Amino acid sequence: MSDDSRPVAPEEDFAALMAEADRRGGGRRRQPAYAVGDSVRGRVVTIGQEIAVVELEGGGEGTLDIVELRGPDGQLTAAVGDTIDTRVAAVGEKAGLVTLRRAFGGVGAAVGGRGAGEAFAALATAVETRIPVEGVITAINKGGAEVQVAGLRAFCPVSQLDLRPVADPTTLVGQRFAFRVIRYEDDRRGPNVVLSRRALLQEEADQRAKETRRTLVVGAVLPGVVSALKDFGAFVDLGGIDGMLPASELGHTRGVRPADVLTVGETITVQVTRIEKRDDARRPEQISLSLKSLQADPWDQVMAKFPPGTLARGTVTRAEPFGVFVEIAPGVEGLLHISELGNDKRLRHGRDAAKPGESIEIAVLAVDGEKRRLSLGLASQQEQLDDEGRAAAARAAAPSRLGTLGDLFGRPKAKRTGR
Numbered sequence: 001m002s003d004d005s006r007p008v009a010p011e012e013d014f015a016a017l018m019a020e021a022d023r024r025g026g027g028r029r030r031q032p033a034y035a036v037g038d039s040v041r042g043r044v045v046t047i048g049q050e051i052a053v054v055e056l057e058g059g060g061e062g063t064l065d066i067v068e069l070r071g072p073d074g075q076l077t078a079a080v081g082d083t084i085d086t087r088v089a090a091v092g093e094k095a096g097l098v099t100l101r102r103a104f105g106g107v108g109a110a111v112g113g114r115g116a117g118e119a120f121a122a123l124a125t126a127v128e129t130r131i132p133v134e135g136v137i138t139a140i141n142k143g144g145a146e147v148q149v150a151g152l153r154a155f156c157p158v159s160q161l162d163l164r165p166v167a168d169p170t171t172l173v174g175q176r177f178a179f180r181v182i183r184y185e186d187d188r189r190g191p192n193v194v195l196s197r198r199a200l201l202q203e204e205a206d207q208r209a210k211e212t213r214r215t216l217v218v219g220a221v222l223p224g225v226v227s228a229l230k231d232f233g234a235f236v237d238l239g240g241i242d243g244m245l246p247a248s249e250l251g252h253t254r255g256v257r258p259a260d261v262l263t264v265g266e267t268i269t270v271q272v273t274r275i276e277k278r279d280d281a282r283r284p285e286q287i288s289l290s291l292k293s294l295q296a297d298p299w300d301q302v303m304a305k306f307p308p309g310t311l312a313r314g315t316v317t318r319a320e321p322f323g324v325f326v327e328i329a330p331g332v333e334g335l336l337h338i339s340e341l342g343n344d345k346r347l348r349h350g351r352d353a354a355k356p357g358e359s360i361e362i363a364v365l366a367v368d369g370e371k372r373r374l375s376l377g378l379a380s381q382q383e384q385l386d387d388e389g390r391a392a393a394a395r396a397a398a399p400s401r402l403g404t405l406g407d408l409f410g411r412p413k414a415k416r417t418g419r
Helices: 010-025 104-113 116-129 198-213 298-305 379-400
Strands: 039-047 051-056 061-065 083-091 097-101 133-140 144-149 152-157 176-187 190-196 221-230 233-237 242-246 267-277 285-290 310-320 323-329 332-337 359-368 373-378
Touching (some): 039 061, 083 116, 190 198, 242 267, 323 359, 323 373
Parallel strands (some): 061 097
Antiparallel strands (some): 051 061, 133 144, 176 190, 221 267, 310 359, 323 332, 359 373
16 A cells, blocks of 8 residues: 555644645634634535534634534535534634534434443533533423433423423424533432523524624515414514514405414515614514515505496495495405495494494495595495386386486496405
């Protein structure tokens, strides 16, 4: 075997990789000061047999054990040029050069295979460096979740399982997650390990929030994920920042409940309508959103679809002393005045003739597009007037043959349309 074909020792591999990184960076790397536990992002510039070198966005470089880049199947999960998130596990003597880790859980099996002593040491290091660990939720009890980490039993309080309350924690059993070790004690009874998944999720959300705020302006159209549903509206995660989508902004139709049209976890596109600053370091702004503003205005087509004389079926939305409002198309309501409801019978309130939710046949009497108003009448009365008009026209035309039918109609002839 020639010298060129001999296995590369880890220290030679490291030296060669750093020389290659120096060559790529032109030897002009910045020399920032990092502390153990710092969360850093960087671009993979070289991958060797044992070590990968990452060029950090804040300047300087870090080395990462190749095991940290392999998935459960042993295959690499990142390539040269990819951007990855890591944490500083150790600071080297040379300024700007650090040792990186992604999560101790990635080596959980390896740690567990090396014995409990090394597992304890790994967890202690995780506490000191704030590097996440990976674990599998094995059971749910009254207080939280039992988690298997590197062959050790740990505990995650139910309040620390997610950013929001988990409706049914048992659905998480068998799943693998990353956790922050928030307490580690080793006494005569054994290790006491307390974990938090929420702490990690909050850190990730805070990082995404910084990026989201760069594009967060009134009028911006952004993708979001429905994170919670309430009667008054929906909360939408815009990327580490929640916005409020009021029920009134779901669409042009009145009375729609968020749960009727949205589901938690659904991705939607919304428009930012208002941003209000708040004296809250955790949530420094209150963001109002809208789906309705991105939809076509139904009143743009009212004159064409519902000209005076049109017959249509509508739904009573509310009753008032002066009449009832009837929706004849999503977002299009008109007033059916109390004088049109009684059939010559005096009414004291609109609900005496029709109640919300009731479906009735109406006739469009007048349209005011500028003021977004419709004047409605009962279809039965309109048809009766049309019949009387036709009869009167026939009587007038028979002896004289003078005039036209249009001259004799007091109201435009009705046409029927569906909603």
